Amino acid sequence: MTNPFPNAEVVGQAILSIVGGMEVVQSRALRILAENGITPLKADSWYPLTNLLNAFRLIFEKIGPSTVRAIGRKIPENAHFPPDVDNLEKGLRSIDVAYHMNHRGTDPIGGYHYEQSDRRSAKMVCDNPYPCDLDLGxxxxICDRYRPKDSLWVRIEHDPRSCRRRGDASCTYLITW
Known part of the structure; x- marks a missing residue:
């Protein structure tokens, strides 16, 4: 995985999502992080984004995309997020704010761009350097946490027309509820 932001750093608090997402194999998670220069892992320390992306590459290759997705699902539990989020739109918009709260050193650094399509649908364009499975998780x-009370479900589909895994600049997720 290439890093278009070589001077960027990520705060340790956000990296704790890897350990949380790999609950069953936390020692393996810590070993992969250490192999990539993220040791000791401290919540208030900053680490090179390149090292973290290398760790994600290894997790993807050695353990699989479902683990990367599980790590993404743990991010809201670990990373710094803005307060006062109380609905789906605010939740999805907060992802970009949180992303910038947990990264430093390069601006712009990509992000998570929310666009409302209509009353019950939106899209999220992700042009950050992370794997698409992480973004999906x-x-x-966020959709699970802030699903509208009048919706039985929130559906998220990866738009096949844009995917970083095949070299595109971004991944787009279509969200309906």
């Missing part, structure tokens, strides 16, 4: 977690 993160968007799923």
């Amino acid at each position: 993160l968007v799923e977690a």
Whole structure:
């Protein structure tokens, strides 16, 4: 995984999502992080984004995309997020704010761009350097947490027309509820 933001750093608090997402194999998570220079892992320390992206590459290759997705689902539990989020739109918009709260050193650094499509649908364009499986898990977690009371479900689909895994600049997720 290439890092278009070589001077960027990520706060340890956000990296704790890896350990949380790999609950069953936390020692393996810590070992992969250590192999990539993220040791000791401290919540208030900053680490090179390149090292974290290398750790994600190893997790994807050695353990699989479902683990990367599970890590994404843990991000809202671990990373710094803005307060006063109380509905789905605010929740999805907060992802970009949280992303910038947990990264420093390069601006712009990509992000999570929410666009309302109509009353019950939206899209999220992710042009950050993280794997798309991580973004999918993160968007799923926010949608689960803030699903509107009048919706039985929130559906998230990866738009096949844009995917970073195949070299595109962004991934787009179509969200309906």
